Amino acid sequence: MTADDVLDKLAACGGSREGGGAFLAASDLTALSACTLLSAS
Amino acid sequence: MARGAQTFQQRLTNWACQPSLYQPPTAASMARISLIDTVACMHSGAGERQSVVMSQALEASGDEGRVQPIGGGRARSLYGAAMLNGTRSHAIDFDDYEIPGSTHVSAPIFSALLALAQLHDVSIRQISDAWVVGFETIVRIGTALGYGHYDKGWHATATLGPIGVAAACSRLLGLEPAQMAHAMTLATSSSAGMKSQFGFDAKALHVGMAAEAGLRAGMLAHVGATGNIDIWDAPQGLMEMYGTPSSMGFDAMAETMREGEATQAFPVARKFWPSCSYTHRVIPCAVALAGKIDDVAAIKRIRLRMPEPFHRVSGFGAPTTSNQARFSAVYCAVVGLLNGQVLPEDFTIQKFSDPVRQHLCGLVELDLYDLPAVPPDQLLAMTPERVSVELAGGHGWNTKSGTYRAAQNVP
Structure with missing residues (x-):
């Protein structure tokens, strides 16, 4: 399963595909900011 | 015993x-993708009944x-949040897994x-x-115990999971190797849960309880709690109690273990479908035949050939609940x-109770076979x-066979 597949799955499950992409690209984040990125829709 | 008499546990915790944790260059990326996948599962599972009852139980307990x-939802205690996260993450059985230990x-x-x-x-x-530490811990313990542990009836996520969680939390808390060893052995005291719970709310609740138990073990070790760290190959240890005659054991496993490379x-392996x-x-196989x-209405018979131990895990027939539908190879083939x-949505009551689907489930004949005697x-x-379909007026069976490919390798 590619990273794109996982981002699609995130969007299908109610999360933010764009946030997931930003999470993958970020050099580092806190755990909480990552969860916020992934959750925002 | 390998490497200058160091035990499996000493080598694992020292690493x-x-x-600066030694790990392959791909490990951090794998962890990030698994984090996205797991958070997605937590969101999708938040409204499922297992998550709702867990929330209600937490609420009722104050x-x-x-x-x-x-x-989302009300802020919880540390352990309450871990239990709720875990239940949500596994409520629709969409989350990732590893092969050696057969765990989510x-x-x-x-x-x-x-x-x-x-x-x-x-x-x-x-x-x-x-996460890399927790993953490594579970894979190594799973390798030592072998498939027989799962096949015997243990829900390995509930037995090995707490130990891996304890190691992962120990890493995050910055514990010393000796403390991590105590966290792991304390977590074995919560290693419980049987596969006979598959198809029921208990399966997802097991994951919540594993998260909470491993976290609690880590917190206990952090403040100095101890357990018997000679717990792996020792008499009445994990190998003797949870292994089988075919288990290799921890010392033998450690002979080939390369710390950090699990x-x-x-x-x-990540899932494309929210089912077992x-x-x-x-x-x-079924999708390939659909065309x-x-x-x-012309389907006369459907034959499903698969290993008997694998069917035992996914053995529900025509489902009456969502949990059963996820654990029915028959139903998944029909869909x-x-x-x-x-x-x-195929696992909602509106879909699985459809009369056509229920009827087709009744047409499935099982052709189960024993596992071959080959290396794990x-x-x-x-x-x-193998899925085969016989159509009325047709010319025999249409068959499609498939073998295992880890979800990460499926295009």
Whole structure:
């Protein structure tokens, strides 16, 4: 399963595909900011 | 005993507590993708009945705190949030898994870590390193015990999961190797849960309880609690109590263990369908046949050939609940044949109670076979599934066979 597949799955499950992409690209984040990125829709 | 008389546990904890964790270059990326996958599962599972009853039980017990569960809702205690995260992450059985231990690996680990991370200001790199440690721990214990542990009836996510969570939380808390060893052995005191709970709320609750138990063990070790660290190959230890005659044991496993490299040797597998992983070889066979069926009313018989131990895990027939539908190879095959795909909504009562689907489930004949006597690493490739369909007025059976491919390798 590619990273794109996982981002699609995130969007299908109610999360933010764009946030997931930003999470993958970020050099580092806190755990909480990552969860916020992934959750925002 | 390998490497200058160091035990499996000493080698594992010495590696896991290095300030700069040795790991393959791909491990951090794998951890991030698994985090996304797990958070997605937490969101999708938040409204499922297992998650709702867990929330209700926490509420009824007066649980409250300042840790926000992933997927929303009232802030909980550290342990309450871990339990709720874990239950949500596994509620629709969509989360990733690893092969040697037959466990859902990321769900319990991230459920605990994402709760703990709210009380400590930690970076994603620290979370990632902690996941690598938890993954490595579960894979190595799973290798030592072998498939027989799962086949015997243990829900390995509930037995091995707490130990991996304890190691992961120990890493995040910055514990010393000796403390991590105590956290792991304390977690074995919560290693429980049977496969006979599959198809019921208990399966997802097991993941919540594993997250909570491993986290609690880590917190206990952090403040100095101890257990018997000679717990692995020792008399009445994990090997003797949870292994089988075919288990290699921890000393033998350690002979070939390369600390830090489990993510490379046994990459995590991620799910395309929210159902039991033993249905995931049946589904592509059925989907491939779907285009050959113009009229489902013409289906006379469906034959499903698969290993008996794998069917035992996914053995429900025509489902009466959502949980049963996810653990029914029969139902998953029928959906694949009918629609040429399997979607999350196929596990809702509106879909699985459809009379056509229920009727087709009744047409399925099982052709079960024993596992071949081959080395464990060859087992999945040597155990093909086969779906065959006989149509009225047709010319015999249409058949499609498939063998195991880890979800990460499916295009």
